[in-house]
Amino acid sequence: MAAFFRRIAFLHILLLFHLSFSGYGFLGRVQSLGINYGQVANNLPQPQHVLELFRSLKLTKTRIYDTNPQILTAFANSNIELIVTIENEVLTDLMDPQQALQWVCTHIRPYFPATRITGIAVGNEVFDTALMAYLVPAMVNIHAGLVQLGLDQYIHVSTPCSLAVLAESYPPSAASFRQELAGIMLEFLQFLSSTKAPFWINAYPYFAYKDDPARVSLDYVLLNYPNSGMIDPLTKLHYDNMLYAQVDAVIFSVAKMGFGGLEVRVSETGWPSKGDSDEIGATVENAAIYNRNLLSRQLAHEGTPLRPNTRLEIYLFALFNEDLKPGPTSERNYGLFQPDETMAYNVGLSELSASSTSSASISLTSSANHEVARVGYQSLVYWMFVYLVAIQVLMRRPF
Numbered sequence: 001m002a003a004f005f006r007r008i009a010f011l012h013i014l015l016l017f018h019l020s021f022s023g024y025g026f027l028g029r030v031q032s033l034g035i036n037y038g039q040v041a042n043n044l045p046q047p048q049h050v051l052e053l054f055r056s057l058k059l060t061k062t063r064i065y066d067t068n069p070q071i072l073t074a075f076a077n078s079n080i081e082l083i084v085t086i087e088n089e090v091l092t093d094l095m096d097p098q099q100a101l102q103w104v105c106t107h108i109r110p111y112f113p114a115t116r117i118t119g120i121a122v123g124n125e126v127f128d129t130a131l132m133a134y135l136v137p138a139m140v141n142i143h144a145g146l147v148q149l150g151l152d153q154y155i156h157v158s159t160p161c162s163l164a165v166l167a168e169s170y171p172p173s174a175a176s177f178r179q180e181l182a183g184i185m186l187e188f189l190q191f192l193s194s195t196k197a198p199f200w201i202n203a204y205p206y207f208a209y210k211d212d213p214a215r216v217s218l219d220y221v222l223l224n225y226p227n228s229g230m231i232d233p234l235t236k237l238h239y240d241n242m243l244y245a246q247v248d249a250v251i252f253s254v255a256k257m258g259f260g261g262l263e264v265r266v267s268e269t270g271w272p273s274k275g276d277s278d279e280i281g282a283t284v285e286n287a288a289i290y291n292r293n294l295l296s297r298q299l300a301h302e303g304t305p306l307r308p309n310t311r312l313e314i315y316l317f318a319l320f321n322e323d324l325k326p327g328p329t330s331e332r333n334y335g336l337f338q339p340d341e342t343m344a345y346n347v348g349l350s351e352l353s354a355s356s357t358s359s360a361s362i363s364l365t366s367s368a369n370h371e372v373a374r375v376g377y378q379s380l381v382y383w384m385f386v387y388l389v390a391i392q393v394l395m396r397r398p399f
Contacts, residue, residue: 033298034061034081034315035336036268039068041322043339047074050319053341054080063267063315065124067107076114083119083315084108086142091123091134100141101148109149117155120146121267125162125202127181135159136187143195156197159188160267163203163246166253172306173234175249176256189259198313200267201250205242206281206290213280216242222271222286223293237305243269243294244304244312251306263310269294270317272330273344282330288345291316291336295347 037050044050047070054062055078063083064071075082084107086094094100108117122142126135139157146152163169165185167178177185192199205221219227221242229240239245243266250264271290275282294316301311321335321344335344 033059033295034063034313035059035319036315036317037062037064037071037319038317038322038325039065040325041320041339042324044320044322045339045341047071049341051075051078051080053319053337054078061315062319063119063121069111072111072115072117075116076111079116081116081118083121084117085121086123086138088123088126088129088131091126091131091138094122094138094141095134097141097144100138101145104142104145104149104151108146108151108155112151113154119156119158119197121200122157122159124160125164126159127161127165127184132181132184136184136191139188139191143191152195157195158192158197158200160200160202163201163250166249169246169249171230171232171234172237172239172245172248172252173232175253177253186257189254189257189262192262193259198263198265199250199254200265201247202268202317203243203246203266204269204271205246206271208242209281210279218281218286222289223297224289225293235306239305241293247312248304248306251304263313265313265315267315268317269314270334272333273321273335274333275330276328279328279330282333284345287334288347291347 045053047068050071051074054060060079061081061083063085065085066087067084072082072084086103090103094103108120111117120142122139123131123135126132139159143152143157146155146157165177165181167176169175189199191197209216209218209221217227218224220229220240223241223243225240227240229238230245231238237248239248247264247266251260254260254262254264271287272279272282273284273287294314298311298314302308303310303312316336318334318336320337320339321333323332323339325331333344336347338344
């Protein structure tokens, strides 16, 4: 009889182990997608209202393009992670270590830790500007300021790069950085490696499609699956979407510089819902498909073909349409939401309830969630069936 109870106990442990790693256990929770909160507009809601929108969406990560004190104050004690940005025009001042320390004392220390600042983006796409010689010294000085204040273990320092830093990106295994960037890129990668900070990349498959719609597959850039995609001739890895190919191109480029262990994250990606007549593909339908597929893949914790077991961290661009952004019409129409907090289009978010301000209270659920739940439920039923059959067999055996 003692052996019978030992076997029963083992079956209980087996069932609990399965449940722990299914969607029904504590380990089945999904990390949220990050989102960029731009403010180049004159009609956006106040930061406190934006915080309520974040809460209703259950978003826990955002990036802003400055250190707006109203936002940093409003987001205090919200548990939402923020990446703040040092504007490009400030970089020359930060060549002075004392000014860099003063920047940290003024823009970070008064708000941390109540406001969960987790990263500082030193400039944005600086490698595309005449300011790139100032970039690494500014990053070093800002990091030194964090060290002096004991904040470096909580806040990383990096900078978002555009794909223009690559000389080649196709196929991913052939990618490399532009030769003229070799010296400064080496310094930059050494800094990231020594401080354990990620390499941030702004990646927009939309631009590749807009520039050559006759040759670039729309399904491939919209992250639709299944599609034939492409196979890297060297690695034989299959890519079913351009975003992952772009990220792996950066990973290969970083590795060729001797820093294969660096994590690569996507600081911006998105799709415009409206554009000028020559901006092919900028439609509400395509924007909804791209961001819905992006959300589904994030909910599935996907990695790239080169790093399939590492969930790719992505910040979607953007939270709001921004009416004061210069450039073509598309630049003002990347938002998931209009300034009045109504959805620009539905990316698969399901409405749960209406708030007192008549804006929707919605949660991150999509067709991907329902599929995961369905598979999880079927798996749960299967294991319960196995468990009951095993009990019956054990009860009929002599002890």
